[in-house]
Amino acid sequence: MxxxxxxxxxxxxxxxxxxxxxxxxxxxxxxxxxxxxxxxxxxxxxxxxxxxxxxxxxxxxxxxxxxxxxxxxxxxxxxxxxxxxxxxxxxxxxxxxxxxxxxxxxxxTVFRTPILVKGITPFIPSWTKPITIARHAYGDVYKNVEATVPAGAKAELLITKEDGSEEKILIHEYKGAGVLQGLHNLDDSIESFAHACFQYALDLKQDLWFATKDTISKKYDHRFKDIFQEIYDRDYKEKFETAGIEYFYTLIDDAVARVVRSEGGYIWACKNYDGDVMSDMVATAFGSLAMMTSVLVSPxxxxxxxxxxxxxxxxxxxxxxxxxxxxxxxxxxxxxxxxxxxxxxxxxxxxxxxxxxxxxxxxxxxxxxxxxxxxxxxxxxxxxxxxxxxxxxxxxxxxxxxxxx
Incomplete structure (x- = not known):
């Protein structure tokens, strides 16, 4: 020019x-x-x-x-x-x-949002507004420790506390050979994830959904659920009400059913692996993975x-x-x-x-x-x-x- x-x-x-x-x-x-x-x-x-x-x-x-x-x-x-x-x-x-x-x-936290263009109809026709996936970006399967286990072995979870005391939890007694995986996450990181999601929802003035499988994972996933709720009640409830937007928690399988029936226009917060899979699903259903923006936002x-x-x-x-x-x-x-x-x-x-x-x-x-x-x-x-x-x-x-x- x-x-x-x-x-x-x-x-x-x-x-x-x-x-x-x-x-x-x-x-x-x-x-x-x-x-x-x-x-x-x-x-x-x-x-x-x-x-x-x-x-x-x-x-x-x-x-x-x-x-x-x-x-x-x-x-x-x-x-x-x-x-x-x-x-x-x-x-x-x-x-x-x-x-x-x-x-x-x-x-x-990774926020992924599809780019909508005229002429490309989403595979789910009711989706008229973008769905943003908020993906936790620390831990779980991406920081896993794994092993193959021979037949006859016993696998235990050993937690050695600061005072030297130990807590042992039996994972499984292997009659036949198998595999083993150890996952972890941190309260600090989950708190950062929650703050990022709530702040992003306020910026976009969009509802925020959060979904895990706390009915099965009663300690691990439940920790996510509890931290989100505590932070929401303490720091964001009034701000959300003033902005006229909603936060709610639901099971991941219920969230999938709701998403498919929805018109879009909200942020769906997921744990690390769920967010990885669901962002690909949402991108493809909107048209193409090549039409998906992605930004990692740190607290x-x-x-x-x-x-x-x-x-x-x-x-x-x-x-x-x-x-x-x-x-x-x-x-x-x-x-x-x-x-x-x-x-x-x-x-x-x-x-x-x-x-x-x-x-x-x-x-x-x-x-x-x-x-x-x-x-x-x-x-x-x-x-x-x-x-x-x-x-x-x-x-x-x-x-x-x-x-x-």
């Missing part, structure tokens, strides 16, 4: 690069839609699997600590290593999920924006062979706009906020004008829907953006 003065940034944004097709898209977004308009000020961390391996995953820890320093981060999708990836990338070890590491350090006021999906491995291999791809970049693009907007808000930089808003509008307008990637074209009921390639779509967004600027 001629005569455009690039928007300056006062404070750096923490930039976490990633893997495979999303890494390719990451660079395209910066080259096509960001650097021509914004004098990008980022502190860069390469969270690509090879570099994580080379640094023994220290780069992931450093990126999370930088987020604490600067307050706002934007993250590309990353590979979580499994046995096949260890072989494929010749890794030193099976490194843990970078998202899990970052979430544990920031002790935040200290740190924000990390990312796409809610993976690294799009299949498209990456096609890209490596020189094939054309039509990969949806919206969730990655909205990670950038979310981070730029928050950076602008915290720095009192209205130009940056306005740019982020216009870039989001340009993205949605482009799709609603019938130009979209293959995943959306296959779902769209627009009469003029046209499938374009990965880069073509971003160039079309740029054309729309220029008219808005």
């Amino acid at each position: 001629e005569n455009w003065t690039k928007i300056t940034m006062k404070t750096p944004l923490v930039e976490m690069d990633g893997d495979e097709m999303t890494r390719i898209i990451w660079k395209m977004i910066k080259d096509i839609l960001l650097t021509p308009y914004v004098d990008l000020n980022t502190e860069y961390y390469d969270l690509g699997l090879e570099h994580r391996d080379a640094t023994n995953d220290q780069v992931t820890i450093d990126s999370a600590l930088a987020t604490k320093k600067y307050g706002v981060a934007v993250k590309c999708a990353t590979i979580t290593a499994n046995a096949e990836r260890v072989t494929e990338y010749n890794l030193k070890e099976m490194w843990k999920s970078p998202n899990g590491t970052i979430r544990a350090i920031l002790d935040g 200290e006021g740190f924000y990390e924006y990312e796409a809610a999906h993976g690294t799009v491995q299949r498209h990456y291999y096609k890209h490596l062979k020189g094939g054309s791809t039509s990969t949806n970049s919206i969730a990655t693009l909205f990670a950038w706009t979310g981070a730029l907007r928050k950076r602008g808000e915290l720095d009192d930089n209205q130009s940056l906020v306005d740019f982020a808003n216009k870039l989001e509008k340009a993205s949605i307008d482009t799709i609603e004008n019938g130009i979209m990637t293959g995943d959306l074209a296959s779902m769209s009921n627009l009469p003029n829907a046209k499938t374009v390639g990965t880069e073509e779509f971003l160039l079309a967004v740029r054309d729309t953006l220029e008219t808005l600027l």
Whole structure:
């Protein structure tokens, strides 16, 4: 754009690069839609699997600590290593999920919200408003300790208290071989989760639902339920009533039934694993995982924006062979706009906020004008829907953006 003065940034944004097709898209977004308009000020961390391996995953820890320093981060999708990836990338070890590491350090809550566009009807037609999943981001199965157990063994839970006294609880006597898993969580983290959910509900002026399985898990899940209720009654009940919104607790199976029958427009708080699964379900039912925003919010006021999906491995291999791809970049693009907007808000930089808003509008307008990637074209009921390639779509967004600027 001629005569455009690039928007300056006062404070750096923490930039976490990633893997495979999303890494390719990451660079395209910066080259096509960001650097021509914004004098990008980022502190860069390469969270690509090879570099994580080379640094023994220290780069992931450093990126999370930088987020604490600067307050706002934007993250590309990353590979979580499994046995096949260890072989494929010749890794030193099976490194843990970078998202899990970052979430544990920031002790935040992940809020995931679908992006609605005209022409794509949710698979559940009654859903007319977005459903935000609030996912606890610490502990449970993501911090588990597990073992295979031989036949004839006895498994016990041993708690050694500060005074040296011990409490033993029998888990199971194994007549045949089996497996074992130990989970934990912390009151402090559950309290942070509760505060984040209540504050976010007040910000959005939306009802908050919280669901676990306390009828079966009478101590573990019940602890979550009790902490939420105590904090709500003490700190938020009056604020919720003044705002005209509601908080309620229900069983996870009851919540699923209610969600399916609802019109949307609320925040659904879930424990770590439940939130992982339910956010994928909600995203897919609204249309696509690639149309889901995701932000990690810590109680200290740190924000990390990312796409809610993976690294799009299949498209990456096609890209490596020189094939054309039509990969949806919206969730990655909205990670950038979310981070730029928050950076602008915290720095009192209205130009940056306005740019982020216009870039989001340009993205949605482009799709609603019938130009979209293959995943959306296959779902769209627009009469003029046209499938374009990965880069073509971003160039079309740029054309729309220029008219808005």
